[in-house]
Amino acid sequence: MSAKPFDLLIKNVRVVRPHGNAVHEADIAISGGKFAKVAPGIDVALAATVHDGRGRLAFPGVVDAHMHAGIYSPLDEDAVSESKAAAMGGVTSSLNYFRTGQYYLNKGGPYRKFFPEVLKTSKGRFHVDYGYHLAPMDRTHIDEIPMLIDKHGVASFKIFMFYGSHGLHGASDSQRQFLMIGENERYDYAHFEFIMRGVQAAREQFPERAAQISLSLHCETAEIMTAYTKLVEKDKSLKGLAAYSAARPQHSEGLAVFIASYLAHETALPNINLLHLSSRKAVQAALMMADVFPHIDFKREVTIGHLMLDITSPAAELAKVNPPIRPREDVEFLWQALLAGELDWVVSDHACCRHEMKVPKRYFGNIWMAKSGFGGTEYLLPALVSEGSRRGMSYNHMAQVTSWNPARRYGLNRKGDIAEGYDADIALVDPAKTWTISAKNSPSTQGYTPFEGLELSARVEETFLRGRLICQDGNVIGKPGGEYLFRPTA
Secondary structure (H helix, E strand, O other): OOOOOEEEEEEEEEEOOOOOOOOEEEEEEEEOOEEEEEEOOOOHHHEEEEEEOOOOEEEEOEEEEEEOOOOOOOHHHHHHHHHHHHHHOOEEEEEEEEOOEOOOOOEOOOHHHHHHHHHHHHOOOOOOEEEEEEOOOOHHHHHOHHHHHHHHOOOEEEEEHHHHOEOOOOEOOOHHHHHOOOOOOOOOHHHHHHHHHHHHHHHHHOOOOHHHOEEEEEOOOHHHHHHHHHHHHHOOOOOHHHHHHHHOOHHHHHHHHHHHHHHHHHHOOOEEEEOOOOOHHHHHHHHHHHHHOOOOEEEEEEEHHHHHOOOOOOOHHHHOOOOOOOOHHHHHHHHHHHHOOOOOEEEOOEOOOOHHHHOOHHHOOOOOOOOOOOOOHHHHHHHHHHHHHHOOOOHHHHHHHHHHHHHHHOOOOOOOOOOOOOEOOEEEEEOOOOEEOOHHHOOOOOOOOOOOOOEEOOEEEEEEEOOEEEEEOOEEOOOOOOOEOOOOOO
């Protein structure tokens, strides 16, 4: 008697694909960690194990393309706890920004020594599949780009445009120490240009991979931020998130987008990702540059934090992030742009910053002394389904911006859809499950969340990674089984 053709059969689900405008009732058959068949009425006798999907929505596993593992806590700890949070939220692929310098491993030097340590520390600790974007901080790193692509499968790189005068949290006069670069190095517009030339030269060196080699930019202008921070600190009428937004004004984002776009044109680098656009001015600048430079394939990102929170949030300094949480009119504009298809993917920008580090007790209420960044990967999909549904966003569009689009851009060719041959990554969502966010229910070690108290109308009930159930009812199951994503994948 031969073995059954399917390892797992998930019955009774409504399949959400990133294409089309409909959701279809179907069964999902899985074999060898891949989708083997998606169709109604698959015979249960063909599967070794049968799972009842209870009529839930089956989304492709989320590709959270903007996370930070190991930024405020040791990587070996973050990899475990924060990937559990990811799994809780239906995330099955975690792409993490990483760099040399303070925070992360607190080391400088070449990536040929640094990155193998990152990979060694990560191995066997992630509960979801994982990969890394890397930031070239000095000239040596630019020279290493071809090696990072060929040897380590790193297909995406990053520029932090504001690091010329600012650290993670505010203005700084000790940038070389913060970035851990040599006395003869400068982290400025010329360095950004040379990074772009380096990435484009690597694309030309690896033409078969070039379509999925890209550069991402955090677009804020250091000089504008420095000047406005001094003004805002003197203005006692502004406090909290409103003050921080004013100190890093929206036109600082817009100007940085203009500069980045012209440099991409100058260097003939076509694959540009504009990260976490937070304001009307930033999005409008990005759309203008797409018109001016139609030969550049700009992708535009937004975070769930910038879609769900505004400067009136009771989270106050717990919601400090770069670029800042904005006024409600900017939030509404972001939603308009997302619904119009002008933003390409939604991410968490998850950066677990534990309470004692985020705001030490002696600085409670002080927005300037709080650390920047917070976690939220576990709320990405349920918050988007909840708020997006209220605004008329289709489930298919949600699957595009949480799975398909980032997977295609970042070289995850086996991810992003529920179709034969793809990795069997699934988030089963109950779209009519009302619940209230509480940090105490998250496996993240952060201990708080700026989303605390938000009522959502959708919940991720189960998460499957390559056909294996890894989270059920908010509880992560089994040992870490995430695999490193050498990109572009086959």
